[in-house]
Amino acid sequence: MGQTRDIGGKKMSKNLKSEEILKYFKDEFKTKIKEGKIYKRVAGSKKNEKLGIWLKIDRTIFKDFIKHLCALQFPHLSVVSGNDLGETIELIYHFTLNSGKRMKEIELNVSVDLPKSKPEIETVCDFIPGALVTEREKQEMLGVKVIDIPDTRKLFLPDDIPDNVYPWRRDKTGPEKYYKNLHEVKK
Amino acid sequence: MAKGLTKSFKKALWVYHCNSGSCNGCDIEIIAALCPRYDVERFGIKLVGSPRHADALLVTGPVTRQQADRVKRIYEQMPDPKAVICVGNCGNTGDVFYESYNLVGPIDQIIPVDVHVIGCPPRPEAIINAVAKAWVKLETLEAKK
């Protein structure tokens, strides 16, 4: 598509390409983007491609990153997934861009590392209101504190599991003491 | 149906359905049993909206932590004589959810079960067979009195 538009002084094509997105963020945030790579996968007889980008960013520029992303093109936030990596908790935000045109969608996965001693991150609900459900889930499942979230109640877990048990964690705060094996037969 | 039973059950069996955390496969097959293909309504068996009107209870799903209390309360609200039918593998033994931090055991550790229907999900014919067995059991209990 030959149409371009101005975003922050740079020329971006109307239908964003993955290389352009990666270059835009690398130029904007420079060293705070720790890793970025593009992947593709082909399918079908005609071998059409599916593209995606993995980005690893520093926690300090997270809110700025979201602001730039929303200005670039309003993304669709699919879900936020989380990993417990021992010393750190990694949150991965899965976005998709460019929906609405045949086979032009790009997946954008942004991962942020949080130290376990202070697992806090800013909310994105003021830019993307649809993120409320997934952020509440991270709060109760991983013990991440989301700053300024509009609603802090528990979402999925029952009330009789106390507040400091986090089912997705692999350390002492995991749900092991509530474990039950239904196949056991008591003699 | 067994021959020689006294027809003390003048009305047909009314059934109440309780979902204690299932994946809905069994629930869909229960509703399919009411539809024109299998049609249990011609026997008078119908799904009611309150346990106080019901004769038989159809429970599906592995019981989750707080559902246990609710299933027990529904069982206590049903008037005698009653029968409990446990539909699906989840309620019987746990099926694929055999280990979890939020499940409290197969249904027969919470309420007494009369008929077990296995299958994941069981076919509507199997569910109708189970309701018929529960009916025979209730008739037998009435005849003994």
Add this chain to the structure above:
Amino acid sequence: MKAKSTTKTSYHIPIGPIHPALKEPVHFEFEIDGERIVDVDVKLGHVHRGIEWAGSRRNPIQILYLAERICGICSYCHPIAFSLAVEGIADIEIPERAEYLRVIQGELERICSHMLWAGVAAHEIGFDSVLYITWEMRERALDLTEYLTGNRVTKAITMIGGVRRDITKDMIPRIQKDLKYLKDNFEKLRHIYLDDKTFKLRSKDCGILTNEEAVKLCAVGPTTRASGVKKDVRVDTSYFAYGDLDIDYMTPDVLTGEVNGDVYDRIVVRLLEVKQSIELIEQCLDKMPKGDIVAEPKVAKLLAQLKKVEGEGIGRHEAPRGEVVHYVKLTGEEHPYTWKVRAPTYNNILPWIPMLKGEQIADIPIVAASTDPCMSCTNRVGIIKDGNKNELTKEQLHQLSIQKTRRLMK
């Protein structure tokens, strides 16, 4: 979704886990003023069975069977999205015939699911006979599923790298006969749902979700397409054989010419998708190439191959209710390190709030059911906490909905 304290004039009604719209538990709390709803709070108390936690203790083949039982209605979508994620990590090349077969199975499930929903929606409005007509037609589609896969509901047709059963040449006449039956009766369905005066009165201008709200709340599936947003994973990306087929976004203006975002539009979108699915299956049967149906037929070899792989992957699929996303992280051991499931109803919960505000109580069942919620997909967790009152409330709510229909019919 804030928890507010009630004022003197408004009433606080809980609609409990025994759900008015489906046989699934979800807990609503409404604040009403007279007959109008002022505010809505949704408490997800469902069936939390700890599936993602259980997934970290099993190998990928066992997870396929676990994923199937996340939800009985969309039981094909979860294993297929998981397979897509794992195939992306391990870089497995799928044979072309398997990709076409996967499309056929997916579209067949879409037909069954939309007809199930259509029957439930009619039941909520009060037309039980329409429920029976629709489910009778659904039984024919389920017969076809049983013929192709062996079971009606949990089909277990997916394998990492392909599918488990083939469609041979002698099966094709039977498939075409059943598709012809569905196509002939489609006109009957369309006439019942879209031309009937009472359906229109109950569903037009009811439960409106505007285009901007649908984009901001990240809604997915027919809920968002009915508001005019063009979002469909099958058209947006190329996976399976969708890249080769002729497919387009289904928004209400394809049939009616205008987009309102109400319950009527959602019925239109779902009926159009049934027609589209039948056409897609026919296209696939024409174009399907010959070949293998799975990349690695021996399961032990496949498991050994997956044990050596490391990486992260995402699998996305368009389920009947919307976009299903699975994220998998493999670290070279037998069990995956992380498995995250995101079912489509997850994103469609927040749109309930703008849809229900300003509506009457008697409209709650049909509006809640119009997004086709599948709670067991959403809550791999379950909590239920209510008093006794709720068991009666479901019946009362349903009765209110039926009474409104009778009033309108006079």
